[in-house]
Amino acid sequence: MSRSLKLYIAGLVTMGVVALVVTSLVYPVHTAIGLEFDGAPGVSSAERLIGVGFWIVVSLFASALPVQMPRGILVAVSIAPIVAAMNLGGPAAAALVALFGTTEVRELRGRIPWYGTLSNHAGVLIPAAVAGVVLEALRTLATGLPADLVATLIGALVYFALNLVLVSGLITLRLGGDFRTVLLGDMRVFAANLVALTPLGWLMARMYATEGLGWWATLLFALPLYTTRLVYQRLMEMREMFTQTIGALAEAVDKRDPFTSKHSQRVKQIAVDIGRQMRVSDAELEALEWGGLLHDVGKIGVPDAVLLKQERLTREERIIMNAHPVLGAQIILPVTKLAAELPIIRHHHEWFNGSGYPDRLLGDEIPKLARILHVADAFEAMTAARPYRMTPLTAEQALGELRKFAGVQFDPIMVDAFVRTSWVEGVADPGQRPAPRPIPLIAQVAERMQMAKPESLVAGRRGGGTPDSV
Numbered sequence: 001m002s003r004s005l006k007l008y009i010a011g012l013v014t015m016g017v018v019a020l021v022v023t024s025l026v027y028p029v030h031t032a033i034g035l036e037f038d039g040a041p042g043v044s045s046a047e048r049l050i051g052v053g054f055w056i057v058v059s060l061f062a063s064a065l066p067v068q069m070p071r072g073i074l075v076a077v078s079i080a081p082i083v084a085a086m087n088l089g090g091p092a093a094a095a096l097v098a099l100f101g102t103t104e105v106r107e108l109r110g111r112i113p114w115y116g117t118l119s120n121h122a123g124v125l126i127p128a129a130v131a132g133v134v135l136e137a138l139r140t141l142a143t144g145l146p147a148d149l150v151a152t153l154i155g156a157l158v159y160f161a162l163n164l165v166l167v168s169g170l171i172t173l174r175l176g177g178d179f180r181t182v183l184l185g186d187m188r189v190f191a192a193n194l195v196a197l198t199p200l201g202w203l204m205a206r207m208y209a210t211e212g213l214g215w216w217a218t219l220l221f222a223l224p225l226y227t228t229r230l231v232y233q234r235l236m237e238m239r240e241m242f243t244q245t246i247g248a249l250a251e252a253v254d255k256r257d258p259f260t261s262k263h264s265q266r267v268k269q270i271a272v273d274i275g276r277q278m279r280v281s282d283a284e285l286e287a288l289e290w291g292g293l294l295h296d297v298g299k300i301g302v303p304d305a306v307l308l309k310q311e312r313l314t315r316e317e318r319i320i321m322n323a324h325p326v327l328g329a330q331i332i333l334p335v336t337k338l339a340a341e342l343p344i345i346r347h348h349h350e351w352f353n354g355s356g357y358p359d360r361l362l363g364d365e366i367p368k369l370a371r372i373l374h375v376a377d378a379f380e381a382m383t384a385a386r387p388y389r390m391t392p393l394t395a396e397q398a399l400g401e402l403r404k405f406a407g408v409q410f411d412p413i414m415v416d417a418f419v420r421t422s423w424v425e426g427v428a429d430p431g432q433r434p435a436p437r438p439i440p441l442i443a444q445v446a447e448r449m450q451m452a453k454p455e456s457l458v459a460g461r462r463g464g465g466t467p468d469s470v
C-alpha cells in the first residue's frame with residue numbers, strides 16, 4: 001500500500017469517527033424513526049434505537065449483493081434505506097445506518113482487507129452525516145410534504161456527490177490512473193441511482209411514519225429494490241459477456257498463428273494503459289479495450305499461405321496482408337455497438353508521417369485512438385517472438401525503436417504517454433529524439449494528388465528496418 005493511500009484511508013477513518021461523534025452529540029435521533037413497542041406514551045431512547053436497527057437491517061439486505069461497475073465502484077441499492085433513515089431520524093441516524101447497514105457478505109467472509117472495510121464504511125458514513133446536516137438546515141426554511149421531498153432530494157444529492165468523490169479518490173490512489181476519469185466514469189450509473197432510488201427512499205420513510213401503516217408497509221418496497229439491483233447486475237453481465245465474446249473472437253484470430261496467441265489481449269492492455277495516461281474519456285477507454293481486442297480481426301480473411309508464411313512476403317502477398325485493416329472494418333461495420341472501434345481497426349497501421357496504410361493519413365488526421373493502438377501493437381509485436389525473429393526484443397530495445405521512429409511511424413505524444421506506463425517501468429529510456437524528423441507535408445500532398453493506386457497499400461516491411469506490427 002502506498003504512503004498516500006495510507007494517509008488517505010487514515011484521514012477518511014478519522015473524519016468518519018469525527019462525523020459520527022459530532023452528529024450524535026449535536027443531532028439526537030428524531031422520534032419519527034422510533035418503533036413503539038412498550039405501549040407507553042412518547043418514544044423512548046430504546047424505541048429510537050430499535051427504529052435505527054430496523055433501517056440497518058433493511059440496508060443490510062440491500063447491501064448484501066452489490067454490483068461492481070467496470071471501474072471498480074460498487075453500486076448497491078442501500079441508498080434508499082439510508083435516505084429514509086436520514087429523513088426520519090436525522091444526521092446521526094443516517095450515519096449509523098450507513099456505517100452498519102452497508103456491511104457486505106464479502107466483508108464478513110474476510111475477503112476484503114481490514115483497511116478496505118474501514119475506508120468503505122467511512123466513505124458512506126461521512127456523506128450520510130453531511131447530507132443529514134444539509135437536510136436539517138433545509139427543513140428550517142420550509143415545511144410541508146413537497147418541501148420535505150425537495151429537501152430530501154437535495155440531501156441525497158449531497159450524499160451521492162460526496163460518496164462519489166471520496167470513493168473515486170480511493171480507487172485512484174489504489175489502482176492509479178486519473179481521478180477525473182474514475183469520477184466521471186461511473187457518474188451516469190450514480191445519477192441513474194440518484195433519480196431512481198431517492199424518491200423511493202423518501203416514500204419508504206413516509207410509509208413508515210404513517211399511522212396505521214408503519215414498518216411492515218416499508219418492506220413492500222423490497223421488491224422494487226431487488227429488481228433495481230437485478231437490472232444493474234444484468235447490465236454488467238451483458239457487458240462482460242460482450243467483452244468475453246469479442247475476446248474469444250480475437251483469440252480465434254490470434255490462434256491461427258502460433259506466434260501471435262494472446263497478442264490482442266496484450267495489445268488491449270497496453271492500449272488501455274496508454275489511454276489512461278492520455279486521460280481519454282471513459283467511452284474512449286472502452287473503445288480502446290474492444291478495439292484493441294479486435295484490431296486484427298481482418299486477418300480472418302488472410303489466407304494461411306500468407307498469414308503463416310515464414311519467409312519474406314512477396315509484393316502481392318504484402319498487398320493481401322495489408323488489406324486486413326479494411327477487411328476488419330468491413331467485418332465490424334454491421335455491429336452498431338462497435339461504431340467507435342471502427343476507426344481504430346481501419347487506421348491502426350497508419351504512420352504518423354503519412355506513409356502507412358490503408359488511407360495514408362497524416363499526423364493528427366489519424367484518429368487519436370488508432371495512434372495509441374499503433375504504439376501498443378508495435379511494442380507487443382517487438383517484444384514477442386515471431387517466425388522471422390525468434391528472439392524477441394527486450395523492453396529496452398523495443399522502447400528504443402519506438403523512440404527512434406517517433407514522429408515517423410508513431411505519434412511522439414503517444415510514445416511519451418507509453419513511457420509513463422508500467423510496461424516500461426524501470427526500463428532505460430533513450431528519451432525524445434533531439435530533432436524529430438519533420439513530416440513531409442508538401443511531398444505528401446503532392447503524392448495524394450496522384451494517389452488511389454493499389455500501390456498505396458504497400459507500406460511497411462515485415463522484418464525490415466522499422467518496428468513491425470502486422
Ligand SMILES: [Fe+2]
Binds near residue numbers: 324348470
Ligand atoms: Fe494489424
